[in-house]
Amino acid sequence: MLRQIKKEFQLLWTDKFNIFIALIVPPLVVALLGVTANIGGSTSNPIDCVLVSYDSNTFINENNFTESNLDDYNAKYVEAVNSSNLLNLVQFFNATEDIYAMETARNYLTSKKIKIIIAIPVDFSELLTWGYPGLIDCITDSSDIKKIQENLNAVYDSIKIFVNQNNLTPQFEVSGFEEFSIPEDYSFTYNYNMVLVLSFMVIGVGMVSTILIIVQEKPIARLLLTPVKRAEILSAKYITYTCILIVQDLSLVMSALAFGLYLVGSVFDLFLALFILGFNGLAIGIFISTFSKTKTQANQLFFGVFLILILLSGIFIPIDAMPIYLQVIAYALPLSHGSPLITGIVTKGKSVFGFDFFTLLGVSIFLLITSYIIFQRRKYEV
Amino acid sequence: MENSSPSDNTMVLVDNLTVTFGENQVVNDVSFNVKQGEIIGMFGISGAGKTTIIRVLTCQIEKKNWSGNVVVTGLNPSKKRNHSKILSNIGYVPQLELLNLYFELDPLKNVDVFTSTYGMNKKKARETAEKLFKILDIPEDTWKKRVSRMSGGEKKRLSMAIGLIHNPKVLFLDEPTTGVDASKRYDILSYLKKLNQHLGTTMFIITHDLEAALICDKTAILRQGKLLEFDTPQKLISSLPSGGLVARISIENLDQKVIKTVQKFNSVKNVLRVGNETIEVLMENFENNLPKLMKYLYENEVKIYSMSRDIANFRRFFQIRIQEEEEKENEVIISKINSEGVIKS
Numbered sequence: 001m002l003r004q005i006k007k008e009f010q011l012l013w014t015d016k017f018n019i020f021i022a023l024i025v026p027p028l029v030v031a032l033l034g035v036t037a038n039i040g041g042s043t044s045n046p047i048d049c050v051l052v053s054y055d056s057n058t059f060i061n062e063n064n065f066t067e068s069n070l071d072d073y074n075a076k077y078v079e080a081v082n083s084s085n086l087l088n089l090v091q092f093f094n095a096t097e098d099i100y101a102m103e104t105a106r107n108y109l110t111s112k113k114i115k116i117i118i119a120i121p122v123d124f125s126e127l128l129t130w131g132y133p134g135l136i137d138c139i140t141d142s143s144d145i146k147k148i149q150e151n152l153n154a155v156y157d158s159i160k161i162f163v164n165q166n167n168l169t170p171q172f173e174v175s176g177f178e179e180f181s182i183p184e185d186y187s188f189t190y191n192y193n194m195v196l197v198l199s200f201m202v203i204g205v206g207m208v209s210t211i212l213i214i215v216q217e218k219p220i221a222r223l224l225l226t227p228v229k230r231a232e233i234l235s236a237k238y239i240t241y242t243c244i245l246i247v248q249d250l251s252l253v254m255s256a257l258a259f260g261l262y263l264v265g266s267v268f269d270l271f272l273a274l275f276i277l278g279f280n281g282l283a284i285g286i287f288i289s290t291f292s293k294t295k296t297q298a299n300q301l302f303f304g305v306f307l308i309l310i311l312l313s314g315i316f317i318p319i320d321a322m323p324i325y326l327q328v329i330a331y332a333l334p335l336s337h338g339s340p341l342i343t344g345i346v347t348k349g350k351s352v353f354g355f356d357f358f359t360l361l362g363v364s365i366f367l368l369i370t371s372y373i374i375f376q377r378r379k380y381e382v
Numbered sequence: 383m384e385n386s387s388p389s390d391n392t393m394v395l396v397d398n399l400t401v402t403f404g405e406n407q408v409v410n411d412v413s414f415n416v417k418q419g420e421i422i423g424m425f426g427i428s429g430a431g432k433t434t435i436i437r438v439l440t441c442q443i444e445k446k447n448w449s450g451n452v453v454v455t456g457l458n459p460s461k462k463r464n465h466s467k468i469l470s471n472i473g474y475v476p477q478l479e480l481l482n483l484y485f486e487l488d489p490l491k492n493v494d495v496f497t498s499t500y501g502m503n504k505k506k507a508r509e510t511a512e513k514l515f516k517i518l519d520i521p522e523d524t525w526k527k528r529v530s531r532m533s534g535g536e537k538k539r540l541s542m543a544i545g546l547i548h549n550p551k552v553l554f555l556d557e558p559t560t561g562v563d564a565s566k567r568y569d570i571l572s573y574l575k576k577l578n579q580h581l582g583t584t585m586f587i588i589t590h591d592l593e594a595a596l597i598c599d600k601t602a603i604l605r606q607g608k609l610l611e612f613d614t615p616q617k618l619i620s621s622l623p624s625g626g627l628v629a630r631i632s633i634e635n636l637d638q639k640v641i642k643t644v645q646k647f648n649s650v651k652n653v654l655r656v657g658n659e660t661i662e663v664l665m666e667n668f669e670n671n672l673p674k675l676m677k678y679l680y681e682n683e684v685k686i687y688s689m690s691r692d693i694a695n696f697r698r699f700f701q702i703r704i705q706e707e708e709e710k711e712n713e714v715i716i717s718k719i720n721s722e723g724v725i726k727s
Contacts, residue, residue: 222482225440225474226499227466381442382476382556 018296025304032311035326045320046088047154049116050105051078054095055124073125073134073166080162081118086154090114106139109179110348112340115141116151117179118158133171134159142181143347145188152176180347186262194261195346196315198252199338202274204306206245206281207288211302213237214289214375221380234286234375238368241282249274264349272352273341276360280334283367290374309335334360391418392453393552393584394439399450401434401443401607408434409448410607416552416600421578421585423594425700426604432588435604436554439586440474441465455551470500473550473583477557479537482544485530489520489540492529493547500548507547514543517580518573535566539573546577552584559591571597595696603700605707615696622702623651624668626694629675632660632687640684647678652702659687662698 012019055074081089090113093101108114119137128134136159140151152174159172182188214220214237223233253271257263263270284305292298312319312326313335319327330336337356344350394416401409409431416422424432437443438452438459445460455471457464476482484492490511497507515525518539524532529540538558545553558574559567575597578585587594595601595615603611611618619626633640636659644653644663649671652664665671672691679686694702 218480219482219484222474222476223496223499225442225469225472226496227469227501228499381437382440382474382481 015294015296018294018300021297021300021304025300025307028304032308032326035323045318046084046086047116047151048088048090048114049081049118049154050091050093050108050114051081051089051118051120052093052095052101052105053078053120053124054122055120056096056122073128074120076166077120077124077136077158077162080165081158083161083165084154084158086157087116106179109139109141110350111354112141112344115147116155118155128168131169133173134168135173135175137175137177139177139179142178143343145181145192148176148178180264182262182347187260190260191262191346194256195339195342198256198274198342199277199335200310202245202249202252202278203281203284203309203335203338205248206241206278206283207285207302207306209244210237210241210282210285211288211292211298212295213241213286215292215298216295221382224380225382230376231372234290234372237286238282241286242279245275245278245282249278261346263346265345265351269345269350269352270342273345273357276352276357276364277334277338277341280360280364280367283364283371284334287367287371287374290371290378309333312336313338315339331359332363334363392416393418393420393455394422394586395451395453396435396439397451399435399438399448399452401431401438401448403447408607409438411450412604412607412609413450414602414609414612416584416586418551418584419578419582420599421574421597422587422600422602423598424586424588424602424604425590425592425595427590427704429606430604431607432604433556434607436556436586436588440472440554441468470548471551473545473548473553475541475545475553475555475558477560479529479541482541483529483537486528488526488528489515489532489543490525492540492544496544497547502548510547510549511543514546514577515540517576518543535562535569538562538566538570542573542577546581546583549581550583552586555585555587555589557589557591558587559589559594567591567593592697592700601696603703605704610703610707615699619694619696619699622694622699623664623666626664626699627668628662628664628692628694628698629668629672630656630660630662630690630692631679632657632689633679634659634685634687636661643682643684644675644679647675650675652705654698654701654705656698662692662694664694664702 053074078089078092081087090108091105093105095101098104102117102119105114105117109117117139119139121135121137124135136155138152138155140148142148155174159174162168163172182191214234220233224230249271252274253267257267285302288298288301288305292301310316312322312330312333314330319330319336322330337360341352341354341356341360344354344356345352392415394414396415397413399409399412400407412431412435414422424435426432434443438448439454441459441464448460452459454468457468457471459465459468474482484495487495490508493507493511494504497504497511502510512525515522520536520539520543524536529537532540542555542558545555555574559570562570571594574585574587577583578597587598598615600613601611601615601618602609636655641653641655641661644650644661647665649665649667650663651666654662654664656662663675665675668691676686676689
């Protein structure tokens with residue numbers, strides 16, 4: 001028995017890289033989680049918002065038809081928002097002068113630049129002056145249901161500050177409007193989970209199907225003793241698996257829609273989003289396969305890489321809350337762009353062609369070129 | 383040793399080939415040539431440099447690692463632009479079938495994979511495949527079954543067919559009989575001969591299976607990167623003392639002392655132990671000296687069970703040649719040690 005154990009250790013020792021991955025990657029992942037959660041995750045970042053004010057600081061006295069100036073509570077509320085640690089005022093729009101203010105603000109919301117639009121109604125200052133409860137309208141990005149309450153809490157925080165700073169009665173009414181939320185006749189749970197699952201699935205399946213295609217194909221060495229070029233061998237693999245990916249994505253889109261996915265954007269955009277995510281999965285898989293010397297190495301690397309992809313995807317810990325160096329890595333990883341890209345299309349009706357898509361395209365091209373270089377230099381002997 | 387002189391029908395020309403990896407010289411000034419239609423056997427124990435030579439010939443080793451003049455099917459592998467043409471002109475059958483066959487595919491699909499790399503027409507390729515499968519007795523019912531379900535011998539023959547599928551000018555075979563049981567080894571060799579006769583393909587076999595010499599037109603013996611011999615097996619055997627005549631003698635209690643006694647006989651050139659109680663003896667002037675040897679052994683109280691005479695085969699020639707080389711090297715080492723005064727000190 002002892003000799004058998006010794007033999008196993010001896011065999012294990014023949015592949016030191018494999019041992020390295022097996023022993024180093026798991027604690028590395030734990031460390032990474034620790035770093036992201038403890039350093040970055042302990043403080044939440046303020047929520048980006050814009051203020052659109054319709055409040056006019058003049059009014060006409062109904063009794064004597066004279067114009068009067070009121071206290072400018074509008075400016076004071078802006079001050080309160082600026083004082084709140086939970087909100088980050090990206091821009092203030094004076095809608096009394098800028099008729100496109102709300103439209104611009106909505107564009108910000110669609111493009112993920114902000115999470116909340118706080119709208120100050122026309123009679124805001126008047127009502128407060130006369131001792132009526134204050135009114136504030138709030139439009140929140142509801143594509144992520146978990147964040148709605150967080151957004152509203154931030155607005156209430158600004159109101160609390162406003163009330164305290166101006167010695168007002170704490171009577172306030174916030175009218176919340178959910179933007180990009182799922183209609184009632186659709187399942188929110190299905191939509192929310194599907195957005196997550198789709199990106200995980202296409203990247204994961206792409207990786208799993210390709211991690212062994214180079215490392216386990218023994219006759220490649222013999223094929224290289226024919227006039228075939230290395231680039232042809234690798235291109236053939238890319239093309240074949242891309243064809244599979246297209247069919248897979250088509251079936252995914254169709255089945256997701258058939259089972260009630262609420263899709264605001266176009267089907268083609270959703271397909272293209274899944275395609276570029278899946279292509280990144282393929283590119284990572286092929287990269288691992290060209291890089292690995294043995295099947296075990298490839299499997300270990302797959303496990304390690306996939307864990308890191310998930311960990312830095314922003315699902316567990318928001319990317320913006322991570323330390324800057326991890327943010328750079330996170331934004332270079334495809335899974336971080338999966339959920340925002342699909343959410344944008346599914347719930348906001350955004351076009352696929354945006355920052356996330358082009359980042360994914362860039363990453364996949366980089367991996368593709370790197371795989372070609374590694375495969376070109378890989379030693380094969382018959 | 384035959385000089386390597388190129389001619390129109392030379393398929394492989396190797397002139398002063400030296401291969402070096404770092405400070406390690408694995409092939410040392412090797413020269414030979416292979417003519418169209420010949421079967422060449424390159425023999426040597428592991429580490430002799432056989433595989434390295436075949437790798438140079440099949441464009442697997444970069445030019446920076448080798449020097450000398452090498453021409454394969456009229457093209458020089460030192461130039462990268464020639465690689466594609468050389469690889470079109472040659473076939474290769476590796477030692478292990480798993481390197482040459484996709485086990486998950488059937489034989490005909492394997493044919494499609496490899497023929498597509500040569501740009502062959504699919505229909506024509508299948509016709510060629512069927513012709514080769516028939517010559518190699520690959521049963522028709524296996525043609526559309528997964529290769530993984532074929533027997534070891536069938537896989538070996540299929541591997542040969544794949545090597546020949548594009549009708550190459552030269553077929554390189556790496557240890558074609560390794561891993562095949564004794565009875566099948568001769569089958570494999572006879573199939574190779576059959577293919578050579580039917581197709582006229584030049585074959586270059588590297589092996590340590592000395593039985594392969596049976597089908598070779600010329601044999602090369604390599605040792606530690608040096609080419610010791612290159613000629614027809616018959617010529618090599620006839621270069622032995624008395625044209626390769628051997629006396630096979632069975633002796634009671636055969637040991638080193640008895641062997642030394644035999645070696646002391648004047649005309650004895652080589653004594654090879656070929657069995658537990660059997661030696662083979664080569665000597666000058668065989669016919670005259672054999673009775674004298676018998677008498678000498680009797681006088682030295684060596685008890686003989688039986689004695690027969692035979693002609694040495696290539697195996698014996700190989701053993702003798704390697705033995706001679708080892709003795710030479712030992713002498714060099716001893717003289718070197720003596721000259722450095724190691725023994726004295």
